[in-house]
Amino acid sequence: xxxxxxxxxxxxxxxxxxxxxxxxxxxxxxxxxxxxxxxxxxxxxxxxxxxxxxxxxxxxxxxxxxxxxxxxxxxxxxxxxxxxxxxxxxxxxxxxxxxxxxxxxxxxxxxxxxxxxxxxxxxxxxxxxxxxxxxxxxxxxxxxxxxxxxxxxxxxxxxxxxxxxxxxxxxxxxxxxxxxxxxxxxxxxxxxxxxxxxxxxxxxxxxxx
Amino acid sequence: xxxxxxxxxxxxxxxxxxxxxxxxxxxxxxxxxxxxxxxxxxxxxxxxxxxxxxxxxxxxxxxxxxxxxxxxxxxxxxxxxxxxxxxxxxxxxxxxxxxxxxxxxxxxxxxxxxxxxxxxxxxxxxxxxxxxxxxxxxxxxxxxxxxxxxxxxxxxxxxxxxxxxxxxxxxxxxxxxxxxxxxxxxxxxxxxxxxxxxxxxxxxxxxxxxxxxxxxxxxxxxxxxxxxxxxxxxxxxxxxxxxxxxxxxxxxxxxxxxxxxxxxxxxxxxxxxxxxxxxxxxxxxxxxxxxxxxxxxxxxxxxxxxxxxxxxxxxxxxxxxxxxxxxxxxxxxxxxxxxxxxxxxxxxxxxxxxxxxxxxxxxxxxxxxxxxxxxxxxxxxxxxxxxxxxxxxxxxxxxxxxxxxxxxxxxxxxxxxxxxxxxxxxxxxxxxxxxxxxxxxxxxxxxxxxxxxxxxxxxxxxxxxxxxxxxxxxxxxxxxxxxxxxxxxxxxxxxxxxxxxxxxxxxxxxxxxxxxxxxxxxxxxxxxxxxxxxxxxx
Numbered sequence: 001x002x003x004x005x006x007x008x009x010x011x012x013x014x015x016x017x018x019x020x021x022x023x024x025x026x027x028x029x030x031x032x033x034x035x036x037x038x039x040x041x042x043x044x045x046x047x048x049x050x051x052x053x054x055x056x057x058x059x060x061x062x063x064x065x066x067x068x069x070x071x072x073x074x075x076x077x078x079x080x081x082x083x084x085x086x087x088x089x090x091x092x093x094x095x096x097x098x099x100x101x102x103x104x105x106x107x108x109x110x111x112x113x114x115x116x117x118x119x120x121x122x123x124x125x126x127x128x129x130x131x132x133x134x135x136x137x138x139x140x141x142x143x144x145x146x147x148x149x150x151x152x153x154x155x156x157x158x159x160x161x162x163x164x165x166x167x168x169x170x171x172x173x174x175x176x177x178x179x180x181x182x183x184x185x186x187x188x189x190x191x192x193x194x195x196x197x198x199x200x201x202x203x204x205x206x207x208x209x
Numbered sequence: 210x211x212x213x214x215x216x217x218x219x220x221x222x223x224x225x226x227x228x229x230x231x232x233x234x235x236x237x238x239x240x241x242x243x244x245x246x247x248x249x250x251x252x253x254x255x256x257x258x259x260x261x262x263x264x265x266x267x268x269x270x271x272x273x274x275x276x277x278x279x280x281x282x283x284x285x286x287x288x289x290x291x292x293x294x295x296x297x298x299x300x301x302x303x304x305x306x307x308x309x310x311x312x313x314x315x316x317x318x319x320x321x322x323x324x325x326x327x328x329x330x331x332x333x334x335x336x337x338x339x340x341x342x343x344x345x346x347x348x349x350x351x352x353x354x355x356x357x358x359x360x361x362x363x364x365x366x367x368x369x370x371x372x373x374x375x376x377x378x379x380x381x382x383x384x385x386x387x388x389x390x391x392x393x394x395x396x397x398x399x400x401x402x403x404x405x406x407x408x409x410x411x412x413x414x415x416x417x418x419x420x421x422x423x424x425x426x427x428x429x430x431x432x433x434x435x436x437x438x439x440x441x442x443x444x445x446x447x448x449x450x451x452x453x454x455x456x457x458x459x460x461x462x463x464x465x466x467x468x469x470x471x472x473x474x475x476x477x478x479x480x481x482x483x484x485x486x487x488x489x490x491x492x493x494x495x496x497x498x499x500x501x502x503x504x505x506x507x508x509x510x511x512x513x514x515x516x517x518x519x520x521x522x523x524x525x526x527x528x529x530x531x532x533x534x535x536x537x538x539x540x541x542x543x544x545x546x547x548x549x550x551x552x553x554x555x556x557x558x559x560x561x562x563x564x565x566x567x568x569x570x571x572x573x574x575x576x577x578x579x580x581x582x583x584x585x586x587x588x589x590x591x592x593x594x595x596x597x598x599x600x601x602x603x604x605x606x607x608x609x610x611x612x613x614x615x616x617x618x619x620x621x622x623x624x625x626x627x628x629x630x631x632x633x634x635x636x637x638x639x640x641x642x643x644x645x646x647x648x649x650x651x652x653x654x655x656x657x658x659x660x661x662x663x664x665x666x667x668x669x670x671x672x673x674x675x676x677x678x679x680x681x682x683x684x685x686x687x688x689x690x691x692x693x694x695x696x697x698x699x700x701x702x703x704x705x706x707x708x709x710x711x712x713x714x715x716x717x718x719x720x721x722x723x724x725x726x727x728x729x730x731x732x733x734x735x736x737x738x739x740x741x742x743x744x745x746x747x
Contacts, residue, residue, distance in 0.1 A: 034673075141482060154686075170704060
């Protein structure tokens with residue numbers, strides 16, 4: 001076991017800012033949706049717009065980071081040991097068995113995480129963000145000060161946006177819970193905060209396999 | 210650790226809140242200030258009519274005044290006589306029905322019903338003299354009443370039931386010498402009192418506007434801009450801008466807020482974008498009839514009760530008539546929240562002789578729907594009631610109501626619906642079967658005045674709310690905060706709950722098993738320990 005610097009500064013900044021923004025967007029978004037009242041509709045809608053642009057900005061940076069650092073390779077899906085991973089969460093974890101896959105700097109994600117995060121990045125976030133952008137641009141004001149309304153129905157835009165939001169919230173619950181399944185219940189969160197995590201040596205791993 | 214998460218979360222939220230708090234909303238609104246400046250200066254007339262030699266005489270008849278006016282304004286009568294104020298009708302177009310002449314001559318309402326055969330009383334609000342029947346000569350320029358609109362002395366008034374002639378007490382000379390630009394009182398003398406009393410019909414036009422606070426009307430407030438009606442309802446060649454859809458049909462010649470305030474009057478573009486589907490009035494007139502009550506319902510079927518053979522009246526706590534033997538019973542309301550409808554600027558009216566196709570009878574219909582490009586949500590006063598109709602011909606009846614003496618078949622003197630209906634319909638040249646009844650009616654009055662100060666404009670939640678919002682009755686389109694996909698919400702909610710239960714279940718089993726296993730392994734250790742000690746002892 002070795003203390004490894006696994007999450008870079010940007011990665012951690014990106015993760016926590018995205019987390020806060022998504023939670024804040026959920027609070028304001030579901031208020032606009034009419035689910036509860038916290039800020040009042042007017043403020044909620046206003047905050048939601050501001051936070052949504054911040055999130056879009058952050059995502060642009062994150063995409064850039066993924067490609068320039070090559071971190072996108074972490075998300076290449078694999079079926080290798082996928083079944084083992086699922087079985088571990090369903091059975092093994094209760095028996096105190098060891099994790100079926102080991103975490104290294106080059107393989108931060110287990111096969112199940114790869115699949116779920118790929119779904120998150122390629123479907124869930126694009127669905128929610130793009131429907132959100134269409135929602136934002138439903139009515140615009142053109143150069144002649146005339147309000148232009150798009151042809152698509154707001155109702156279906158709202159449907160997809162709400163669907164995305166609900167799935168994100170479900171993701172959030174499971175995601176937060178899964179952080180407790182590391183070596184110790186706080187080791188994963190700790191790593192995302194400090195950047196360091198106790199991992200098996202990569203050299204060791206190579207030797208093993 | 211958790212502290213760090215909280216700090217990051219709180220920092221983000223605080224920065225978002227700060228953005229909002231530090232953003233000052235009270236920026237100087239240059240557009241509005243320019244308008245205020247423009248209308249702060251009241252026009253000064255270039256002619257003082259008091260000094261004109263033509264007006265230095267004792268006029269015996271009001272027609273002599275008109276002749277004096279026309280001696281200088283030689284062609285003006287032509288303009289006036291081309292207006293609907295004079296003709297009581299104008300060329301109208303209704304989609305699917307074509308072009309026709311529509312106006313007070315041939316439409317009905319659910320207040321005093323109609324002018325036919327009652328001209329002598331109704332003509333109090335005609336800009337002419339001597340209209341006492343439907344055979345009026347609309348070509349006689351001498352009968353144009355210049356004074357009713359242009360008197361600035363506030364002494365002019367039309368006589369009650371005098372066919373549009375001025376009251377006998379009016380000093381025609383002083384009125385003629387003090388003419389000028391129409392003031393609120395000129396327009397108000399008819400438009401405030403239509404339907405037989407102050408604020409009866411409109412609800413947003415009443416005598417209180419002559420001297421009101423900004424809370425009642427920001428434009429006309431005497432402690433505010435103190436604007437005149439004609440500041441917005443401008444006129445070119447006596448054709449006045451603006452119309453009301455109790456008598457109008459087409460989307461032309463309208464006075465719009467946007468004419469002065471532009472399409473994008475707000476700093477917030479979210480609000481500006483609302484303007485494509487929501488009229489200015491919808492948010493900026495939260496209530497109408499803010500000072501005096503307005504009639505919301507009128508039931509003619511209750512008319513005709515007599516006490517000792519004499520007509521009587523009853524009043525409600527605010528002093529409004531709620532029963533009149535000659536007219537029936539009424540409902541009055543004050544500080545009324547408007548109803549809201551989709552409206553594209555076109556309408557149709559029930560015209561004398563039209564077959565009844567719906568119950569309640571739509572006295573006027575405002576066209577529009579959420580999926581039409583030109584339609585907007587507008588506030589309306591809906592006036593309901595019942596009134597007399599011919600059960601066999603299925604048409605609304607124009608009753609003969611007003612007469613000076615008994616024995617002229619007029620309902621207000623004789624209290625005989627049958628005779629009144631026969632006389633009225635005969636006068637209008639329409640059939641009457643002798644079989645009458647009372648039928649429910651509905652009439653829509655767009656609310657355009659009593660614009661409140663911006664602080665009192667509707668807040669978002671008045672409409673963007675799940676239940677009982679102002680737009681609760683308008684369906685078929687998606688309002689964020691009001692509408693949801695019920696299935697998605699239901700499934701989403703239960704899936705979310707299920708996830709939380711699942712996660713806690715999974716966690717509980719993990720913790721439970723861990724505690725059990727820990728205990729178990731401890732026991733083994735203890736057991737082994739005991740074993741060992743036994744061995745040692747042995």
